[in-house]
Amino acid sequence: MSDVMLKITDLQKTFNPGTVNAKTALNGLNLELRDGDFVTVIGGNGAGKSTLLNAIAGVWKPDFGKIEIDGVDVTFMPEFKRAKFLGRVFQDPMKGTSPDMEIAENLAIASRRGIRRRFVMGVRRADRAKYKELLASLELGLEDRLSTKVGLLSGGQRQAITLLMATMNRPKLLLLDEHTAALDPKTAAKVLELTDQIVHKNKLTTLMITHNMKDAIAHGNRLIMMYDGNVLIDVSGEEKKNLTVEQLLSLFHSASHDGAVNDRLVLN
Amino acid sequence: MAFLNALPGAIAEGLIWGLMGIGVYISYKILDIADLTVDGSICTGGCVCAVLLAGGFPVWASVLLALLAGALAGVVTGLLHTALGVPSILSGILTQLILYSVNLCILGGKSLVAVDPRANSLWVNMSNNPSSILTMVIIAAVLIICLWLFFYTEVGLTLKSTGDNPDMSRAQGVNVKLNKVVGLAIANGIVALSGALLAQYKGSANINDGRGAIVIGLAAIFIGLSVSMKIKPNFVVSLIGVLFGSIVYYIIYNFVILLGLKTDYLKMLSAIIVAIFLAVPYLKSEYFTKRKSLHPEEGKNAGGGGHV
Numbered sequence: 012m013s014d015v016m017l018k019i020t021d022l023q024k025t026f027n028p029g030t031v032n033a034k035t036a037l038n039g040l041n042l043e044l045r046d047g048d049f050v051t052v053i054g055g056n057g058a059g060k061s062t063l064l065n066a067i068a069g070v071w072k073p074d075f076g077k078i079e080i081d082g083v084d085v086t087f088m089p090e091f092k093r094a095k096f097l098g099r100v101f102q103d104p105m106k107g108t109s110p111d112m113e114i115a116e117n118l119a120i121a122s123r124r125g126i127r128r129r130f131v132m133g134v135r136r137a138d139r140a141k142y143k144e145l146l147a148s149l150e151l152g153l154e155d156r157l158s159t160k161v162g163l164l165s166g167g168q169r170q171a172i173t174l175l176m177a178t179m180n181r182p183k184l185l186l187l188d189e190h191t192a193a194l195d196p197k198t199a200a201k202v203l204e205l206t207d208q209i210v211h212k213n214k215l216t217t218l219m220i221t222h223n224m225k226d227a228i229a230h231g232n233r234l235i236m237m238y239d240g241n242v243l244i245d246v247s248g249e250e251k252k253n254l255t256v257e258q259l260l261s262l263f264h265s266a267s268h269d270g271a272v273n274d275r276l277v278l279n
Numbered sequence: 280m281a282f283l284n285a286l287p288g289a290i291a292e293g294l295i296w297g298l299m300g301i302g303v304y305i306s307y308k309i310l311d312i313a314d315l316t317v318d319g320s321i322c323t324g325g326c327v328c329a330v331l332l333a334g335g336f337p338v339w340a341s342v343l344l345a346l347l348a349g350a351l352a353g354v355v356t357g358l359l360h361t362a363l364g365v366p367s368i369l370s371g372i373l374t375q376l377i378l379y380s381v382n383l384c385i386l387g388g389k390s391l392v393a394v395d396p397r398a399n400s401l402w403v404n405m406s407n408n409p410s411s412i413l414t415m416v417i418i419a420a421v422l423i424i425c426l427w428l429f430f431y432t433e434v435g436l437t438l439k440s441t442g443d444n445p446d447m448s449r450a451q452g453v454n455v456k457l458n459k460v461v462g463l464a465i466a467n468g469i470v471a472l473s474g475a476l477l478a479q480y481k482g483s484a485n486i487n488d489g490r491g492a493i494v495i496g497l498a499a500i501f502i503g504l505s506v507s508m509k510i511k512p513n514f515v516v517s518l519i520g521v522l523f524g525s526i527v528y529y530i531i532y533n534f535v536i537l538l539g540l541k542t543d544y545l546k547m548l549s550a551i552i553v554a555i556f557l558a559v560p561y562l563k564s565e566y567f568t569k570r571k572s573l574h575p576e577e578g579k580n581a582g583g584g585g586h587v
Binding site for chain 2: 094106123125129131176
């Protein structure tokens with residue numbers, strides 16, 4: 012295991028190339044995450060945050076550049092194959108779980124991520140005991156609802172389960188794409204607290220997109236701000252700890268050389 | 280009285296078509312693909328079985344090869360969709376068209392091949408309905424148990440999640456494309472099995488068998504699920520529900536014929552039944568929910584988000 016968990020070199024992606032709608036989403040981006048880094052990612056709409064995460068996850072192939080996870084070149088590896096390295100939680104709480112299947116069945120599918128699936132019962136008695144324990148750690152009272160269809164749960168509950176599913180087989184990299192944005196403030200805070208717990212307990216290398224500057228400062232050991240398909244600001248350690256929203260904004264102004272700060276960023 | 284006389288035949292035929300309903304359930308309900316291959320693969324099953332029986336093959340081998348032929352048809356549809364990017368509904372239509380030529384070829388250019396029940400000791404036979412019903416119940420039970428065991432394995436669970444949430448499946452390392460091909464192969468294999476049994480039951484395989492079969496399958500599913508969902512919404516009960524739905528369909532079918540409706544109109548009747556079942560939930564949500572939401576109790580769980 013190398014010390015660098017994620018290495019992105021000169022990553023480029025343009026959507027609708029050659030048309031009037033051409034949009035350069037990633038513009039020669041370079042990024043390196045060390046093992047155990049918990050990096051928060053902020054940036055305005057269209058800055059390329061989700062595009063970056065989708066590129067790492069393999070939703071589509073980049074136009075140029077290279078992505079390595081723990082030394083393995085995954086640039087052209089299909090999405091389902093590189094899933095063995097990754098834990099993912101999406102912005103849409105409906106996206107991370109299978110609604111028509113039981114909680115236990117969802118967890119069973121996640122428990123074989125990156126491992127060959129066999130022709131044996133997916134949910135055995137020993138598994139149920141294990142899942143019960145895992146669910147109890149969420150403190151949402153889900154441990155007694157193993158046979159409940161996930162579609163009957165609230166968005167927050169589903170997001171918490173997705174978080175569990177993303178991390179129960181320790182991923183090399185955890186990708187969180189604004190995973191609390193669709194939740195009400197109280198629920199969002201709870202899910203974020205769970206995220207912190209899980210990340211710290213398992214010492215996971217994590218990339219978390221958020222549009223909440225306070226959250227971005229309060230969580231993780233490193234913060235990057237994206238602008239125009241590239242990394243604009245990259246702060247870590249003591250400097251990040253002492254950061255304030257005002258400082259972050261002025262950093263952004265001086266680094267981007269224009270005043271076009273996205274409304275959404277300021278408001279949060 | 281005439282209706283009672285027709286009842287055993289309706290049950291036997293309903294059970295045979297019910298197997299096809301189970302195949303359609305796998306593609307339509309589990310994989311979330313409206314697979315029109317079915318119209319062709321049920322005919323393929325009948326053609327393969329009839330021709331092999333006429334050529335002196337034992338029944339079990341004829342049925343097995345018919346099943347494999349159907350599975351192959353499913354693979355073709357699956358590959359058109361996943362490997363070549365053809366939309367799923369069009370993939371089914373293309374394979375269905377391919378199968379028409381293939382089926383004619385299997386039948387040796389004729390439009391009909393007869394199966395002699397005296398020369399071959401057939402599993403099911405129109406002239407012996409009680410024994411046919413018993414055989415069908417056994418076949419259906421074995422099939423349902425096999426599917427039940429399979430869909431609860433580690434592999435089987437990912438087939439369910441593939442149809443239910445492909446994004447989640449991919450994120451959990453599931454090969455969604457492969458699963459669709461495998462699922463369509465299983466579905467069409469079962470459909471062809473139904474076709475093989477139907478050819479035995481009727482004593483012949485006809486190039487026009489199976490036209491509109493998907494609609495009958497869907498009708499069986501909707502009728503069946505409307506009952507089974509009220510009892511227990513699990514996999515096995517749903518499959519039994521589909522068999523039940525198919526039997527109900529064939530009882531209605533026979534009843535309508537006895538009432539004197541021209542058989543020419545039966546396909547239209549099938550289509551209307553399916554249209555009604557598809558329309559009712561939509562109409563309910565579109566026109567009747569607003570009134571309901573005035574009652575605070577019923578709106579309570581709406582909206583998802585809520586508290587954790």
